[in-house]
Amino acid sequence: MRKILDALGYILLWLCGALSIAFLAVILIYVLSRGIPGVNWQFLSTVYKPGLGLTGIRQIIWGTLGIAGLTLAIAVPVGVFAAIYMAEYAKRGRVLTAIRFCVESLAGIPSILYGLFGYTFFVMQCAFGFSLLSSALTLAIMVLPVIIRATEEALFTVPVSYREGSLALGAGKLTTLMRVVLPSAVPGILSAIILSMGRVMGETAAVYYTAGTMAKAPQTVFSSTRSLAVHLYLLVKEGLGAGEAFATATVLIVIIVGLNALASWIARRMSQRFTGGAKT
Numbered sequence: 001m002r003k004i005l006d007a008l009g010y011i012l013l014w015l016c017g018a019l020s021i022a023f024l025a026v027i028l029i030y031v032l033s034r035g036i037p038g039v040n041w042q043f044l045s046t047v048y049k050p051g052l053g054l055t056g057i058r059q060i061i062w063g064t065l066g067i068a069g070l071t072l073a074i075a076v077p078v079g080v081f082a083a084i085y086m087a088e089y090a091k092r093g094r095v096l097t098a099i100r101f102c103v104e105s106l107a108g109i110p111s112i113l114y115g116l117f118g119y120t121f122f123v124m125q126c127a128f129g130f131s132l133l134s135s136a137l138t139l140a141i142m143v144l145p146v147i148i149r150a151t152e153e154a155l156f157t158v159p160v161s162y163r164e165g166s167l168a169l170g171a172g173k174l175t176t177l178m179r180v181v182l183p184s185a186v187p188g189i190l191s192a193i194i195l196s197m198g199r200v201m202g203e204t205a206a207v208y209y210t211a212g213t214m215a216k217a218p219q220t221v222f223s224s225t226r227s228l229a230v231h232l233y234l235l236v237k238e239g240l241g242a243g244e245a246f247a248t249a250t251v252l253i254v255i256i257v258g259l260n261a262l263a264s265w266i267a268r269r270m271s272q273r274f275t276g277g278a279k280t
Helices: 002-038 041-045 058-089 094-107 111-125 132-156 160-168 173-202 205-210 228-238 242-279
Strands: none
Touching (some): 002 242, 041 058, 058 132, 058 173, 058 242, 094 132, 111 132, 111 205, 132 173, 132 205, 160 173, 173 242, 205 228, 228 242
């Protein structure tokens, strides 16, 4: 009877995994099959001027990369250092429990509320206006829970023997953290960055309320811009550019997959380097 239950459980898990892959495959095939024909050099290299018949997304791509880059530049150091404090320095007790509760609560807030907060605080109160900076600050707050929790879990996976061996050789706590613990946790930290990057580049509401809808590449952090996700939303909302919408979605998918692949490759290289150094 136990073998039958194990077999049924294995089949159920396999079916769930296959179903998840099937959903992803259907979405990708549907979007790419309708979007790839509209992707060409003119579409990628020209600017968006619908009144003149030009529907390129060159400046919108730069706007998307600018928003994602500035967001990660703000969120990653704060998130990683917060996770280090929680995992390595904070004492177990009410304070740590309260911090984790706040982090988990931030993760459950709808993105439209982040957009409303970013509009009222950064755009209006701080007078940053609809800008790259307002959007990046709002999105940084939004992705902090992902970075903190994933980084904390990555630090927990580092074997205790690594810390004990480093301390036994006379290294201090900070040296052990910087030279032993963090390099071992790099793959997990990069996984958190990948998840955050995907959410930032696919976010619509928060960017719409903070960065604006100007289809221009940002010249400074106070320039208004438009992301690919917002551009896709506006095209669908207008109902006049279905082909351009699917082409934009295809470009967005390619950019996200490419950046994820690059981050995964860097994580593998750094992991292999650290493992090789440890063996040596």
